[in-house]
Every structure is written in structure tokens, then in C-alpha cells.
Amino acid sequence: MNREELKAYLTETFPTATIGDTFDFPLIVVAKENLLEVVGKLKNAPETKMDFLFCETAVDRIEQFEIVYHLTSTTYRHDMVLKVMLDKPELPELPKIDSVYSLLEAAEFYENEIFDLFGVTFDGHPNLRRMILGDEWPGYPLRKGYEYPDIEQTLK
Amino acid sequence: MEPIINFAADVEKTDEFVVNIGPQHPSTHGVLRFQTTLDGEIIKDIVPIIGYIHRGIEKMTEFLSYKQSIYLTSRMDYLSSFMNNQACALVVEKACGIEVPARAQAIRILMCELQRLASHELWWGSCTMDVGAVTPFFMAFRDRETIMDVFEANTGNRLTTNYILPGGVMMDILPDFIPQVKEILRNLKNFLPEYEALVNGNFIFQKRMKGVGILTKEQAISLGVTGPVARASGISCDVRKLHPYDGYEKLDFKEVVADGCDSWTRYLVRLEEMKQSIHIIEQLIDNIPEGDFRTKTKAVLKAPEGEYYQRVETARGELGVYFVSDGTAKPYRMKFRSPNFSNLAVAKPLNVGAKIGDLIASMATIDLVIPDIDR
Numbered sequence: 001m002n003r004e005e006l007k008a009y010l011t012e013t014f015p016t017a018t019i020g021d022t023f024d025f026p027l028i029v030v031a032k033e034n035l036l037e038v039v040g041k042l043k044n045a046p047e048t049k050m051d052f053l054f055c056e057t058a059v060d061r062i063e064q065f066e067i068v069y070h071l072t073s074t075t076y077r078h079d080m081v082l083k084v085m086l087d088k089p090e091l092p093e094l095p096k097i098d099s100v101y102s103l104l105e106a107a108e109f110y111e112n113e114i115f116d117l118f119g120v121t122f123d124g125h126p127n128l129r130r131m132i133l134g135d136e137w138p139g140y141p142l143r144k145g146y147e148y149p150d151i152e153q154t155l156k
Numbered sequence: 157m158e159p160i161i162n163f164a165a166d167v168e169k170t171d172e173f174v175v176n177i178g179p180q181h182p183s184t185h186g187v188l189r190f191q192t193t194l195d196g197e198i199i200k201d202i203v204p205i206i207g208y209i210h211r212g213i214e215k216m217t218e219f220l221s222y223k224q225s226i227y228l229t230s231r232m233d234y235l236s237s238f239m240n241n242q243a244c245a246l247v248v249e250k251a252c253g254i255e256v257p258a259r260a261q262a263i264r265i266l267m268c269e270l271q272r273l274a275s276h277e278l279w280w281g282s283c284t285m286d287v288g289a290v291t292p293f294f295m296a297f298r299d300r301e302t303i304m305d306v307f308e309a310n311t312g313n314r315l316t317t318n319y320i321l322p323g324g325v326m327m328d329i330l331p332d333f334i335p336q337v338k339e340i341l342r343n344l345k346n347f348l349p350e351y352e353a354l355v356n357g358n359f360i361f362q363k364r365m366k367g368v369g370i371l372t373k374e375q376a377i378s379l380g381v382t383g384p385v386a387r388a389s390g391i392s393c394d395v396r397k398l399h400p401y402d403g404y405e406k407l408d409f410k411e412v413v414a415d416g417c418d419s420w421t422r423y424l425v426r427l428e429e430m431k432q433s434i435h436i437i438e439q440l441i442d443n444i445p446e447g448d449f450r451t452k453t454k455a456v457l458k459a460p461e462g463e464y465y466q467r468v469e470t471a472r473g474e475l476g477v478y479f480v481s482d483g484t485a486k487p488y489r490m491k492f493r494s495p496n497f498s499n500l501a502v503a504k505p506l507n508v509g510a511k512i513g514d515l516i517a518s519m520a521t522i523d524l525v526i527p528d529i530d531r
Binding site: 022023024025051052053054055057059060068070074077081104105106108109113117127131132133134141142146 | 203206207210212214215250251375377378379380382391392393398462463464465466474476478480488489491493497498500501530
């Protein structure tokens with residue numbers, strides 16, 4: 001499917017979701033509760049076959065987190081972006097979202113990275129750990145307004 | 157009297173044993189640690205532990221202008237620095253609507269393909285050394301050195317080249333670039349059959365590679381693997397073919413796809429890719445267009461608000477730059493989807509159930525560069 005066809009298909013199949021555009025790809029914004037259902041449908045439907053998660057990341061939008069999934073199909077070679085908006089509670093409480101690991105195994109490392117650098121927890125993740133910085137690191141560096149720790153203190 | 161240890165009861169049982177390989181192990185090619193759980197010689201579980209060389213490049217870009225960010229990208233995958241620069245430059249060009257002159261595009265492709273050759277040479281040397289052959293390492297470095305000399309003369313650096321920037325390239329190629337590259341190609345064409353004659357027919361090498369480190373097509377798709385590793389599992393994923401950039405669509409070359417799924421196939425795919433790179437350079441080297449090597453851009457670039465994604469094919473797979481702009485001169489968020497970070501996920505399917513002796517050999521054909529994993 002080309003970009004317009006894919007957008008039409010998404011509008012028809014997911015009436016509750018918001019369909020839009022990024023510069024390169026069609027965009028679908030889904031509610032947090034529907035995430036697994038939508039990704040499962042996109043992966044398994046014979047029209048889309050979105051079986052390849054090539055990038056998963058988060059963007060800190062001050063009041064909310066955007067979790068961004070870049071999906072492509074190895075059969076048809078069409079790409080799309082899926083987004084979930086996530087409310088941002090006060091620290092130390094962390095926002096929570098379902099892990100897509102059960103559908104796309106590539107999510108394991110991406111979600112570990114997001115957990116480490118943004119402080120978003122993933123339900124159903126097989127091995128959620130602070131992959132890069134380690135358990136003792138204070139705070140979540142890729143959040144906006146992150147306060148840098150005193151390096152002398154951190155290294156002690 | 158009761159015996160203190162009852163040997164007879166335990167004789168058939170073995171305990172699980174945890175071995176840390178790295179972070180300073182010479183065969184992990186950098187600071188990467190594999191935490192392996194062993195039962196005898198069999199690997200029961202393997203967890204890659206990373207972060208020893210994390211520099212926070214994604215956070216740093218939020219405080220730098222787009223042009224300054226280019227310098228950080230050279231420090232991710234130091235064996236594909238041209239392609240990293242190119243990805244960052246392309247996404248800024250796309251966002252700001254900057255045209256690139258034809259001469260700059262040709263120079264970019266020439267440099268990137270030379271870099272791919274240099275990177276695969278280094279991989280070939282280190283891969284064969286990991287399975288115990290030392291001579292190929294010296295041969296690979298002898299031939300790679302001639303390419304590095306060209307880089308050093310033309311860009312001023314050997315690894316962190318910082319050469320490709322929004323609007324073109326940093327400076328024009330030197331007058332003797334073309335004869336030098338031709339000389340390199342002439343030599344490489346003689347050396348490649350020599351490489352194959354030296355290593356490919358070796359019985360021990362084949363035993364270590366064939367049927368070892370199986371990565372099926374389904375696993376590779378699910379794990380998001382790209383580059384030569386995915387192409388050796390039968391997935392067509394060459395960005396140069398699927399989403400051409402900088403004029404790759406005008407060139408004639410083949411995407412190397414094979415479906416052997418084992419270490420041996422990954423080895424052959426990379427050797428074949430080197431021949432394709434030589435073929436690409438040959439088409440361009442006599443046809444570099446005249447003209448500017450860079451368009452004049454504003455001193456301070458400001459991308460319109462929005463989200464942009466650009467991917468390029470590095471020597472190890474697909475590098476994606478996800479760039480979120482809020483209309484200011486600094487990126488709101490820049491995510492580097494680095495090929496090695498995704499390819500590291502194959503450590504589990506490749507090694508669980510295999511013998512620890514095969515760990516280094518099968519990871520050698522994944523060709524990991526650690527600074528690119530940590531960023």
C-alpha cells in the first residue's frame with residue numbers, strides 16, 4: 001500500500017484512533033488501553049503485515065510522554081508510525097504502559113532503553129532493567145529539565 | 157561412619173555456573189560484557205550487559221546546533237563515521253529543504269563505499285582472528301591502511317571524519333584522490349581472491365562457521381535485525397535499494413541476499429558486499445560531476461516544527477535518525493536508531509543451546525561496534 005491507501009485503511013479499520021502525518025510516514029495515535037490490540041491487528045492482518053519494529057523511542061512533551069513506534073512490513077515495505085500519549089505523574093511514580101514484546105521481540109532492548117533513560121515502565125516485559133546507566137544512577141536523563149547529579153557524589 | 161560427601165548421588169548432575177565474558181575480553185571488540193549461564197559447556201542463558209561507554213550522545217544533541225551534532229555522530233560507529241555523518245546531514249537537509257549539489261552527492265557515495273570496504277576489511281581480519289587465524293589480520297590491516305590514508309589526506313582524520321555536513325561535504329577532494337582510489341581498487345581486486353584462497357577453503361574455518369550460529373528469518377524479523385546479518389537470513393533490507401538517498405538509485409549494484417542463516421553465510425555475504433562496493437566506486441570514480449561541493453547554508457539552521465526520519469545503510473545495517481524539531485536551532489529530540497543496538501539482540505537466539513566455544517566465533521560474524529550500541 002502506498003501512503004494514501006495506508007491512511008485510508010487505518011482510518012477505516014481503527015475508527016477510535018487519530019490518523020495524521022509525520023514528514024515521512026502516516027501516523028496513528030492510539031489510546032494506551034488499545035495498544036496491544038492495534039499492534040496485534042497491524043501485525044497479523046494480511047493487508048498490513050507490520051512485522052518489523054525498526055525504532056521505538058519516547059519523547060518528553062513536558063505534560064505527557066509520547067511513546068513512538070516505527071513499524072514496517074517486510075512483505076509490502078510500507079512504513080508507519082504509531083504513537084501512544086502517556087500521562088506523566090510526579091516522580092518517583094513512573095508511568096506505565098503495556099510492553100509489545102509478546103508481539104515484536106525487538107521491543108525488549110528498546111523498552112529497556114526507554115525505561116532507563118525516560119523512566120517509563122513496561123508491563124509484560126521479560127527482563128526490565130536499567131540497561132545502560134545501571135540501577136544506582138539518580139534520575140532519568142532524557143527527561144526535559146533533568147538535573148545533573150554531582151559527579152563526585154555519583155562515583156562514590 | 158557416614159561419608160562427608162556422597163559422590164555416588166551427584167555424579168550425573170552438573171550445576172549451573174555463571175561466567176562473565178568481558179568487559180575487557182579481547183574478542184568482544186570493545187567494552188561489552190556477556191553474562192553467560194553455563195551447564196557444562198552448554199550455554200543456558202546469555203545476557204548482554206552494556207553501558208560501559210555510554211556518553212549520552214542523544215542528550216548532548218539537545219544542547220547543540222544541528223551542525224555541531226554531526227561531530228557527535230562520528231563517535232558512535234567509528235568504523236562507519238561517513239555514513240553516520242550522512243544520516244544526520246540528510247535529516248537536517250530534509251527538514252530545512254537544503255539542496256545538495258551533484259558533486260557533493262558523488263563524493264559522499266565514494267567516501268561511504270570506501271568506508272564500507274575499510275570496515276569490512278577490518279571485520280574480515282578480526283573475524284578470522286577470533287577463530288584463530290592471525291595472518292589474515294595483518295593482510296586486512298595492510299590493505300585497509302591504504303584506504304585510511306586517503307581519508308586522512310582528504311578529511312584530516314582517520315576515524316572521526318566529520319566530513320559530511322548539511323548542504324554537501326566539508327571540503328573538496330584533492331587532485332590525486334582519483335588516481336589513489338583507482339590504485340586501491342586495482343590492488344583490492346587482486347587481494348580479494350587472495351583472501352578467499354587463504355581462508356574460505358580452510359577446513360577448520362569451515363567447521364567453525366558452517367551450521368553454527370543459526371538465525372532464522374522469523375527470528376531476524378521479530379528481533380528487528382538489519383544489515384548483512386539480516387541479509388544472510390534471507391531478508392531484503394538494503395536501505396540503498398529500498399529507500400535510495402544521495403543518488404544511489406542511479407547506480408547499478410546488487411543487494412546481496414542469501415538464506416543460509418548461519419555464520420558461514422554471514423561471512424560470505426560481507427565478502428560479496430565488498431565486491432559490490434568496488435563496483436559502485438568504479439561507476440562513479442570517472443564520472444564525478446563538476447561544480448560546487450557544498451551549497452551555502454545559513455550560519456544558524458532552523459528546522460520547521462515536525463518529525464523527520466532518515467535512514468542510511470551503514471556497514472552494519474540500518475542507521476535511523478528520528479529527529480523532532482520544535483522550530484528552534486537545537487533539536488528537541490534526536491534519537492539514533494543504531495544498527496548494533498538492534499543487532500545485539502541476536503546474542504540470545506544465536507547462543508542459547510550452543511557450546512561456549514562457539515560464542516566468540518558466532519558473535520564475530522555479527523560484527524558489533526560497542527560505542528554504537530551505547531551511544
